[in-house]
Amino acid sequence: MSDASTSSGFGRALVAVYAVFALAASARSVYQLAAKASEAPFAYTLSAVAGVVYVVATVALATDRRALAVATIGFELVGVLGVGLLTLVDGELFPDATVWSDFGAGYGFVPLVLPFVGLWWLHRTRRVGA
Amino acid sequence: MNDPVAYAVAGFALVAAAYAGWHLWREAPFSNGLFYVVSVLELLLLGLLIGGSIALSRTERDVDGVLFVSYLVTVLIIPPAAVVWGIAEKSRWGSGVVVVAMLTVAVLVFRVLGIWQGAYV
Numbered sequence: 001m002s003d004a005s006t007s008s009g010f011g012r013a014l015v016a017v018y019a020v021f022a023l024a025a026s027a028r029s030v031y032q033l034a035a036k037a038s039e040a041p042f043a044y045t046l047s048a049v050a051g052v053v054y055v056v057a058t059v060a061l062a063t064d065r066r067a068l069a070v071a072t073i074g075f076e077l078v079g080v081l082g083v084g085l086l087t088l089v090d091g092e093l094f095p096d097a098t099v100w101s102d103f104g105a106g107y108g109f110v111p112l113v114l115p116f117v118g119l120w121w122l123h124r125t126r127r128v129g130a
Numbered sequence: 131m132n133d134p135v136a137y138a139v140a141g142f143a144l145v146a147a148a149y150a151g152w153h154l155w156r157e158a159p160f161s162n163g164l165f166y167v168v169s170v171l172e173l174l175l176l177g178l179l180i181g182g183s184i185a186l187s188r189t190e191r192d193v194d195g196v197l198f199v200s201y202l203v204t205v206l207i208i209p210p211a212a213v214v215w216g217i218a219e220k221s222r223w224g225s226g227v228v229v230v231a232m233l234t235v236a237v238l239v240f241r242v243l244g245i246w247q248g249a250y251v
Contacts, residue, residue, distance in 0.1 A: 009223050012219040012226065012227055013223045016215060016226070016230040017230050019215075020230060023204065027200070031197065031200075
């Protein structure tokens, strides 16, 4: 198949899911930082980081920038696993939730599954020899 | 804003998601029918924004107005975005985009209702 762009076929829907999370995570973080930044600075900073990661991952997948997509989705995987673990171990760090809290339970665990699907998709559409 | 209205709009979004899911299942790309259903949903959401804003100005409730209206505006962006992004894809995944978008709209409408009821702080 000549058209192996990361944003065609199944990738089209994948980009849509990423766009939804880019929107959800950044909107949440803008609201948290604007309305109550001092309440949970660590959690809100992480929310902002998550928002940026999803936005960059969405753009990377939509425009077929593989290296950038691998980097951001890899970061996302580390983020959801790390923050998920942290929320279990030390709940006091997180008086308020982020997208990645409790492995994304507040979002139907989609944030946990999404990076695996993203990496699988990048692997599937990889260009041989490129 | 009364609850049945929000439930009806969310319900319509779920029906639209099912319709798009049926397209996906049948390996059908973005169709005219899908376009009409998404357009109707967009009109319903526009009505929800207008009705919700009027209700907000009249209510005695302690509703987080900024959050409420920003949700209603955000949800309005999703159907057109899904059309633009989904229609360019000629495979079944154009319909897949609509499934994702319609489920998102349903979730957001439920959250709007929650904000109205003061369930989220």
